[in-house]
Amino acid sequence: MDINQIRQKFIDEAFEMLRNLDDSLLVLEKNPSDDSKFDQIFRIMHTIKGSSGMFGYDKITEITHELETIYDRLREGTLKFDPQFIDITFAVGDHVRNLLDDFEFTNPVNIDNQQKLAQNISFLIENLGISNKKREFVSKKPPEGTLSTYHILFNPDDSIIIRCINLSITFHDLFLLGTYRINPPVGVSETVYWSIFLTTTASSEDIEDALMFVMDYCKITRIADFDIFDEKTLITREEELAQAEKQFKNELTVQSEISAIATAPIQLINEPAAQSTNSLQSTRRINVEASKLDHLMYLVSELVTARSELLLSMNETYNMRTIEAAERIDKLSKLFSDNALSIRLVSMEEMLSRFQRLTRDLSKALGKKVDFITQGADTELDKNIIDAIGEPIMHLIRNCIDHGLELPEIRRSRNKEETGKLTFTAYKSGNYVFIQIGDDGNGIDMDVVYRKGVEKGFIHEGAILSDKEIFDLIFQPGFSTATAVTETSGRGVGMDIVWRKIREIRGEISIESKPKKGTTFNIKLQQTISIIDTLLVMSHQTKYAIPIEDVEICGLESHDAILNSQSKLLDFNGELIPYISLRSHLLNFSDAPEKEKLIIINKQNRRYAIVADQIVGEFQAVVKPLGSTFASQEYFSGASIYGDGSIVLLLDTEKLINQLVTIN
DSSP, X not given: OOHHHHHHHHHHHHHHHHHHHHHHHHHHXXXXXXXXXXXXXXXXXXXXXXXXXXXXXXXXXXXXXXXXXXXXXXXXXXXXXXXXXXXXXXXXXXXXXXXXXXXXXXXXHHHHHHHHHHHHHHHHHHHHTOOOOOOOOOOOOOOSSOOEEEXXXXXXXXXXXXXXXXXXXXXXXXXXXXXXXXXXXXXXXXXXEEEEEEEESSOHHHHHHHTTXXXXXXXXXXXXXXXXXXXXXXXXXXXXXXXXXXXXXHHHHHHXXXXXXXXXXXXXXXXXXXXXXXXXXXXXXXXXXXXXXXXXXXXXXXXXXXXXXXXXXXXXXXXXXXXXXXXXXXXXXXXXXXXXXXHHEEESHHHHHHHHHHHHHHXXXXXXXXXXXXXXXXXXXXXXXXXXXXXXXXXXXXXXXXXXXXXXXXXXXXXXXSSEEEEEEEEEETTEEEEEEEESSOOOOHHHHHHHHHHHTSSOTTOOOOHHHHHHGGGSTTOOOOSSOOSSSOSSOSHHHHHHHHHXXXXXXXXXXXXXXXXXXXXXXXXXXXXEEEEEEEETTEEXXXXXXXXXXXXXXXXXXXXXXXXXXXXXXXXXXXXXXXXXXXXXXXXXXSEEEEEEEEETTEEEEEEESEEEEEEEEEOBOOOGGGTTOTTEEEEEEOXXXXXXXXXXXXXXXXXXXXXX
């Protein structure tokens, strides 16, 4: 592994630590009495500072050093918390993110921010009277409880200097755990060893945590379950050992007598030794590069396609043993694809931490009080969907805060709490994940939206629209009800991006709103978009795949009945529903079989029928993007390869009904 790969690993870990920093700061801002966050923030800063120096990010080391000092004093209780610490720490975190992408430190904005932040932190430290002088460590009496004595062998080398590790702070954390003794360093050749004895009630995990930055240079051994330097304890332990030895000898004598009396032989059973409590825990999570996951999915898609080809050929050349083998491959292929897809599933929790920060910054800029409430953060989605859905959710949250939630004084006048509620709820149902983003603010005035739709030319004056159709106007490009253009909104961009991005991953979005009560955006997403179960149909030798989740039922109808139907409506269980013929509407072929197949689609409570020549059966489609040839065909959302090598077009059932309205 070369230095660039190692540096990239550091960058990935640094971004993860910065996300944890944001989370800790948000908790601390709401609850300044949570002293544990001081320690967490300090450790994040200390780790980033040390590691960045090792990889040549000197400017990161410089900007985090002084801030680390502030949180060191906070966690010790020698400095009083001030809310301005939060703002400057957020600013430093954002600056570090930018520096991670600017290794050469050539970006003028970063250069300017480096100087300003350094000045602000120095000014803050001077005003608070914080000193960076070396502190004397005083051993403190360990807390009440069971004492143990540990031996720590510390073997440093020059890499500690390169990594900019502050040994005084590191061992200060260790010595706060109990009483300690340090033996003079011993040199063997050019190597120096420090021998440290620590008596504490803390666990070995606590000691490792205190030494987390120098664990590569340490060996920790638990040598006694008492204080070996306490003379009274040693005398008591000697007496206990003498008594135990005496008792052991007595028990040995008794056992000898029992053995002599016994007439039946004793069969010994070898039992496995008890597992050591210090045994290594198996690693439950590993980091995998996204490119490796993408390649795995490519292999899975090839396997699924090959399976389809094998099964098709088996039907043509009947052989029982070969068919049985193909069926086993079919089952294994499905298990393999399901497992590979599960590997790509990631929790939304990481994404939500970014939105917590967005909510905090935006509400502060707009002078609003917002409580961001999340439910179902552990819901999992495909990695690619997580990446794609981030921008739409960001726009929805901005919309809720800017347009939805009112200023504190307006909320008071409406007998509401000053702090508005912004909620994010996610849950899984079947193969779908549902996301709801809502607020308890203004709600949407449909009359205002309607008038703005007429003004922008999206609808004609006097057009009769349903509530859903009025709400859908919000997603039109350039649509905005804002009366003024601000940094946050008013230019009519954002909501159309939401609609487009969600449609690109075959998702759905709808709006529910009540004036003065609030608005909720409902998003429906497939858990994965790579491999989906479909119903395979044919018309005039062209194959189509319909997502199985959208199919309600299949039926049969004569071609004449369909051809002679009035207003292009079919009778389905006493209900007249529209239909679209794949043969005549998409292929422009009029000839049709005497009996045609009906596939009843139920999409967002809208029911219609797709008319096809033949229903082939279920088909697991490996979805691939369409080329430029089908760019104008909006009702196709992808393509797949059938076992015989032919192309299967994946129908977009949502856009098909829009096409149906146009045709009718």
